[in-house]
Amino acid sequence: MHQLNGMTGALIGSAIVAIAILTAPLYVDLFQIMQLTVFAAMAVLALSLGFIWGYGGILCFGQTSFFGLGAYAYAVAAINFGDSTPAIALAILIPVIFAALLGYFMIYGGISDVYLGVITLTVSLILFNLVNSTAGDFYKIGDARLGGFNGIPGVPTFNLPGNSGYILSPEQAWMVTGIALILVYLGLRVLIASSFGRIIIAIRENETRAALLGYDPRIYKLITFMIGGAIAGFAGALYVNWGAFVSPTIFALGLSAQIIIWVIIGGRGTLIGPVIGCLLLQWLVTEIGAQQALDANFILGAILIVFVLLVPKGIAPTLRDLVMARLARDKPMTADTTTVKVKT
Amino acid sequence: MNVPLLQTSGLTIRFGGVTAVDQVDFTLEEAELRCLIGPNGAGKSTFFKLLTGQLRPTEGHVHLRGRDISGARPHEIARQGVGIKTQVPNVFNAMTVQDNLWIAARHKHTPAFATDLTDKILTDLRLTQIANKEVGQLAHGQRQWVEIGTVLAGEPELILLDEPAAGMTHEEVERTADLIQEINKSRALVVVEHDMQFIKMIAKTVTVLHQGAVLIEDDVARVLEDARVRDVYLGKGLAA
Numbered sequence: 233m234h235q236l237n238g239m240t241g242a243l244i245g246s247a248i249v250a251i252a253i254l255t256a257p258l259y260v261d262l263f264q265i266m267q268l269t270v271f272a273a274m275a276v277l278a279l280s281l282g283f284i285w286g287y288g289g290i291l292c293f294g295q296t297s298f299f300g301l302g303a304y305a306y307a308v309a310a311i312n313f314g315d316s317t318p319a320i321a322l323a324i325l326i327p328v329i330f331a332a333l334l335g336y337f338m339i340y341g342g343i344s345d346v347y348l349g350v351i352t353l354t355v356s357l358i359l360f361n362l363v364n365s366t367a368g369d370f371y372k373i374g375d376a377r378l379g380g381f382n383g384i385p386g387v388p389t390f391n392l393p394g395n396s397g398y399i400l401s402p403e404q405a406w407m408v409t410g411i412a413l414i415l416v417y418l419g420l421r422v423l424i425a426s427s428f429g430r431i432i433i434a435i436r437e438n439e440t441r442a443a444l445l446g447y448d449p450r451i452y453k454l455i456t457f458m459i460g461g462a463i464a465g466f467a468g469a470l471y472v473n474w475g476a477f478v479s480p481t482i483f484a485l486g487l488s489a490q491i492i493i494w495v496i497i498g499g500r501g502t503l504i505g506p507v508i509g510c511l512l513l514q515w516l517v518t519e520i521g522a523q524q525a526l527d528a529n530f531i532l533g534a535i536l537i538v539f540v541l542l543v544p545k546g547i548a549p550t551l552r553d554l555v556m557a558r559l560a561r562d563k564p565m566t567a568d569t570t571t572v573k574v575k576t
Numbered sequence: 577m578n579v580p581l582l583q584t585s586g587l588t589i590r591f592g593g594v595t596a597v598d599q600v601d602f603t604l605e606e607a608e609l610r611c612l613i614g615p616n617g618a619g620k621s622t623f624f625k626l627l628t629g630q631l632r633p634t635e636g637h638v639h640l641r642g643r644d645i646s647g648a649r650p651h652e653i654a655r656q657g658v659g660i661k662t663q664v665p666n667v668f669n670a671m672t673v674q675d676n677l678w679i680a681a682r683h684k685h686t687p688a689f690a691t692d693l694t695d696k697i698l699t700d701l702r703l704t705q706i707a708n709k710e711v712g713q714l715a716h717g718q719r720q721w722v723e724i725g726t727v728l729a730g731e732p733e734l735i736l737l738d739e740p741a742a743g744m745t746h747e748e749v750e751r752t753a754d755l756i757q758e759i760n761k762s763r764a765l766v767v768v769e770h771d772m773q774f775i776k777m778i779a780k781t782v783t784v785l786h787q788g789a790v791l792i793e794d795d796v797a798r799v800l801e802d803a804r805v806r807d808v809y810l811g812k813g814l815a816a
Binding site for chain 1: 651659668680
């Protein structure tokens with residue numbers, strides 16, 4: 233019941249945001265549309281970590297591995313095929329295969345949570361160094377030169393499926409990215425409300441109990457990890473579509489850390505939280521970048537400390553608790569029934 | 577002679593130089609109710625962990641209806657029909673009572689049937705009042721009941737209960753004893769407990785563990801009168 237109500241709310245909210253996305257080009261100038269596009273692409277990335285960390289309990293410090301692999305897979309495939317549709321499919325497929333392999337060895341190998349964080353971080357740094365050292369004509373896949381630290385410029389952006397001659401305009405690319413964000417969000421909402429979703433939350437809560445009930449925690453965690461990889465890879469394709477360019481910095485430490493900060497500040501254990509955290513912080517970093525007085529990383533660090541100390545749950549869960557407390561106070565008789573199933 | 581429901585032979589586990597469970601031969605028949613007692617550190621919980629796959633035996637075997645399950649993983653053993661309430665409650669803290677039971681029921685059943693089964697068990701265990709409360713916010717005794725409910729929702733054929741009455745009020749202890757006898761009408765149980773009053777309420781046959789080995793196994797009245805049992809509980813037999 234409550235879950236259905238929550239889902240109805242999510243659908244109504246998503247419909248409103250979708251209308252805003254589709255009409256934004258009418259009242260927002262092109263520069264801002266471009267800004268919003270990259271924000272939305274990054275928000276999809278934030279969702280990928282928000283899902284596997286917040287619901288699967290897997291703290292992946294190297295979510296950029298899948299993001300970067302997706303971005304490179306898209307770039308290489310789009311250059312070779314001259315069509316974005318199969319390139320997007322590969323941008324999802326390759327990170328999923330990579331996540332399956334990496335996840336299998338970590339999860340079935342019984343690596344503890346802390347080491348999982350360390351290993352995933354290390355993998356992203358290995359990928360960074362690997363791709364960084366692919367300068368020169370020798371390193372190319374088909375027609376696509378990997379370009380080392382210079383990256384790959386001039387990547388074909390999204391075209392209409394089945395019509396590679398019709399390239400999307402920046403406004404259309406914005407609509408696609410924005411709607412993709414909503415669809416990923418809703419897709420995850422449905423997944424979390426499903427039996428699979430409830431089981432992975434149970435495993436996050438108590439792996440021993442889940443196993444003693446007959447669930448194999450390893451396969452559930454691996455699938456969760458792979459879904460996270462798929463979404464991050466898709467975000468990579470959206471990101472390259474925005475800039476028509478990809479370079480090894482996509483794997484760099486700074487972005488890995490930022491994703492985690494987005495999730496912490498927005499609120500772990502929710503889906504809307506990581507999106508809010510991502511949009512808010514990216515907007516802030518952009519604003520800070522427009523002036524010279526303060527360093528963006530300094531501000532980000534300060535915000536993180538303030539949140540960890542004062543708002544440890546993050547924005548979305550804290551707001552939700554405030555609203556719930558308010559509702560409970562207004563209707564004390566039904567307090568018990570209104571505070572259930574608040575997890576989104 | 578029928579194949580027993582559960583049989584361990586020479587079951588042993590060592591941690592470094594400590595032998596926590598030592599050559600235990602334990603047999604449980606279908607639909608039997610057995611109590612397992614012993615002083616702290618006797619190896620009762622470790623024995624349970626060996627039965628459920630949370631620990632792998634150093635030596636010896638566990639057979640469930642003749643099938644060797646020694647060394648199998650916890651989820652595999654659970655799928656064979658073994659359910660356990662652990663000593664320290666293992667529950668899903670951030671989830672509601674209802675969801676805890678539903679997850680357990682869902683393993684064997686469709687979502688809709690799992691919901692029905694959950695409702696039935698909530699009613700049977702008188703947990704309906706707190707069905708929508710988060711388990712993490714409940715008192716210890718209530719958490720014990722939730723975990724028992726979770727075990728029942730998994731519909732195991734063998735139920736292991738590790739200190740089910742711990743932290744309960746006298747009235748709750750009596751209800752737990754009634755519940756165990758009710759469960760025993762259809763399923764076999766092994767119950768670990770310290771509370772002798774509780775043991776007297778439910779027990780027929782009692783196995784006493786001491787320093788990892790079986791000290792005595794007999795009818796409850798005879799076990800409680802046994803001088804050796806009193807010695808190990810009062811600490812006199814520690815040097816033995």
